[in-house]
Amino acid sequence: MGRIIAIANQKGGTAKTTSTINLGASLAGAGKKVLLADLDPQENLSNGLGIKLNEDDPGVYELLMEKATAEEVIKETNVPGLHLIPSSIMLSAAEAELAGDIGQDRLLKWVLREQVEKYDYIIIDTPPNLGVLSINALAAADEVIIPLQPQAFAMAGMTKLLEIIEKVKRRINPNLRGWALLLTMVDFRRNEDKRMLKEVRDNYLEKVFNTEIRVNSKLIEASRQGVAARKYDAGSTGAQEYDALARELLQLHGDIA
Numbered sequence: 176m177g178r179i180i181a182i183a184n185q186k187g188g189t190a191k192t193t194s195t196i197n198l199g200a201s202l203a204g205a206g207k208k209v210l211l212a213d214l215d216p217q218e219n220l221s222n223g224l225g226i227k228l229n230e231d232d233p234g235v236y237e238l239l240m241e242k243a244t245a246e247e248v249i250k251e252t253n254v255p256g257l258h259l260i261p262s263s264i265m266l267s268a269a270e271a272e273l274a275g276d277i278g279q280d281r282l283l284k285w286v287l288r289e290q291v292e293k294y295d296y297i298i299i300d301t302p303p304n305l306g307v308l309s310i311n312a313l314a315a316a317d318e319v320i321i322p323l324q325p326q327a328f329a330m331a332g333m334t335k336l337l338e339i340i341e342k343v344k345r346r347i348n349p350n351l352r353g354w355a356l357l358l359t360m361v362d363f364r365r366n367e368d369k370r371m372l373k374e375v376r377d378n379y380l381e382k383v384f385n386t387e388i389r390v391n392s393k394l395i396e397a398s399r400q401g402v403a404a405r406k407y408d409a410g411s412t413g414a415q416e417y418d419a420l421a422r423e424l425l426q427l428h429g430d431i432a
């Protein structure tokens with residue numbers, strides 16, 4: 176049975192999509208079967224893997240609305256072992272359509288039920304808000320990774336997010352085991368980053384991954400080329416740090432020594 180990980184932070188631009196692509200590619204590189212789900216209508220995850228749907232192609236919207244099957248929607252990517260449920264612009268209409276539908280918070284969990292048997296990891300990229308799509312991701316997840324920039328303004332929404340995670344766990348998803356912070360876009364030249372790194376580690380202790388993802392332009396270039404960083408430049412710090420994150424995760428899960 177695979178693990179479902181939601182990558183969430185309602186703040187925009189915290190590296191949710193970058194982390195989804197590159198953690199997914201690193202886990203696939205470690206021999207795991209990985210499915211990514213793009214729950215963000217901005218389609219950055221799909222585009223970041225070089226996939227753009229035509230108007231008539233079904234994507235995650237059609238899957239959630241049960242207008243297409245998972246088999247019809249899942250695409251192979253340019254990384255062996257890494258598959259994708261792509262987003263499409265139609266998804267922006269889903270929020271309104273889902274609100275009021277039966278089991279609106281649990282549609283993703285329902286449509287992923289058979290995929291959990293087929294993949295080792297399912298990683299869900301979420302939009303920068305705490306609307307019904309993000310709640311669907313939390314309701315389906317076993318774990319949440321929260322990418323966070325070590326800057327004071329980035330910390331502001333954390334309390335709200337942690338409250339929502341607790342509520343989802345209590346009310347609709349008792350399988351949600353926990354959450355962990357991933358420090359992203361760290362710039363050691365900035366004093367604020369150094370101070371905030373210490374503050375985050377002091378406050379959240381073992382809830383923070385040891386691996387930190389530093390600012391690295393190769394991650395931007397790779398996503399513009401529609402590939403994961405380890406395929407674009409395996410020696411770049413960005414690629415290596417996401418490989419290290421994948422190893423840390425596999426160790427936490429007892430999948431490697």
Ligand SMILES: Nc1ncnc2c1ncn2[C@@H]1O[C@H](COP(=O)(O)OP(=O)(O)OP(=O)(O)O)[C@@H](O)[C@H]1O
Pocket residue numbers: 186187188189190191192193194215217219301302303359360361388389390391392394395398413
């Ligand atoms: N470690 C990094 N170093 C440099 N640039 C990065 C890094 N991680 C992400 N970026 C860049 O920062 C921008 C925001 O990243 P990304 O799209 O992954 O964030 P997001 O949280 O998914 O955004 P949104 O909230 O809009 O969905 C992108 O241009 C991305 O290429």
